[in-house]
Amino acid sequence: MEATKSEVTRRDFFTGAAYGTLGLALGLKGLPRRAGAAEPFAAEKPVSTVVLVRNEAAVGPDHQINAKVVAEMLDAAVTAFSGEADALKAWKRYFRPDDTVGIKFTRCGWMTVPTEPEVTEAIAARLRDAGVPAARIHVKDYGMPLKECTALVNVPSIKAHTLTGIAVSVKNYICFASGKLERYHGDGSAKLGETWLLPDVKGKTRLVIVDALRPYFGPGPQLNPLHRWDYKGLLVGTDPVAVDTVCLRLCQVKRNLFKGEEWPLSPPAKSIAAADTEYHLGTSDPTKIKLVKLGWSDGVLI
């Protein structure tokens, strides 16, 4: 007897009968493997590629961000992702001088897990180098002038979330919705993907650049400093679902290490699964994702 949508249970999740790609992304024990499937995040013919760059000097001992190192990491990641010969060519591949670009960061002031300003500043600087005038670069959380924007850069932080399991790029556009945002809270926030399909948003995202300098993996609802660590990374891609899936694995591995046992992100990140299967924004199947890792490898975890 098959489950209806509202009757999906833990048993379905942990056997892969529901949200199978999420379970695989989390590395849950005992999940069935598809014959011939690639190892997670090692697809030889990937549907999506995600680049991860890390640098030990990106975050100092007192958690200060090194802006110069972050800018270098950004260049390395975007260049590698684009396949271009140098950083400027890479940025010009994605942005034109006549673009109006919205850099959508996560303020998350109440939880103090924001996108670090050094990341958004580095992006804005490269956009200017690529010929986009400063007056047409908007760095915003709320209040993005979406109608003016011809291009968006999605720049979230990484945090485990009490309602969605994890909040990264798929959730980052919730600010673009009108009306009461509480309507996205129900059903594991499965509807978040629809914010990407809003008329003033759809098709504009040129890059997803995730601030993985100091991710948060705890149960929330607010910050416990024990549950944050200096990963010192940035992730770059164009597929938000694939990027978020990589982040799922990262947080899950960290949680397991912290507790010394499996500590599943809870609730399951339905918004990521739905962004794949309902809104077709990308792939949440780790066997279809290729993760390219650059730079510092100590503690890479994935």
Next chain:
Amino acid sequence: MWMREQRLLVLVAGVFGLFAAAALTQEPGDRAMQIGTLLPRQIDGWRAGADDKTFTRDTIFEYMDGAGEIYLAYDFQRLLVRQYAKAGAPALAAEVYQMESSEDAFGIFSHDLDGQEVALGQGARYAAGFLRFWKDRVFVRLLAERETDETRAVLMALGKQIASAIPREGKRPLLVDCLPTEGLLSDSVRYFHKQVSLNCYYYLADGNLLNLSERTEAVLGRYQRGEHKVWLLVVRYPDAQEARSAHEQFQRIYFRGKPSAESPARVEKVERGEFVSVQWEDRFLTLVFEAQDKETCVRLSDAVTGKLKEVSAWKRQRAK
């Protein structure tokens, strides 16, 4: 003259203190709890900023977006946020949450118990520049921008001052006392009401499988059984009929595909070689997850039944 003025000041302070204490001891139903009186304007050189912020059930999302749902699930009433600053030192942030009941203050405190246990209020944890505790109907979070020896000391001092200003202790949830103690991992204990909270601690289902609501109480705990760990969930419903209805629904959905059973107690083997049980008695459901054998389910469930019978408040209710 100066002495008389001094005596007058003491008298006024005393009367003020009495009012403050009276406000804090007001019974549920009286909304005017003066949580603002709990926070000092200055402590050890840190001074309060000019603008406090207050939030209610209607405005909590303005402060913490969707995370407000967790507080609402614990019947949060009011929040006061105050910032403190000291030249050359990390800033501090204080959040004082007034909950509807001391049980809910305990509950929201139990949401995250990672950190070092400290003796403050009725339960407290500290980690890396973050202190939180509960006392009576109040839950307090104190966070330093950065942990130093100085900020650790001032957080403790501030916490003690706030705790002292709350005149009495409140009741822990009675349901927590129904957890058997043998093998209980104390930091795993969670008290809550609604599905949104259960989903944070132990994802059971997309739907509200157990019909949890503001009218139910639930406690979750984890037990060491040999090399394995087992989850125990006890839910108290408003009445036996609602408990029975949840019992039937749980079996129908969670044990989907297995032959139905009429017994109030049922154990099933599921995936990964684990056992799950559900037991209905009066207005209570007792569930065990991730057990390695049937006997563990039965013993834990029986231990809960025994505990429920011990608890005198429910004995009185059962006698009605």
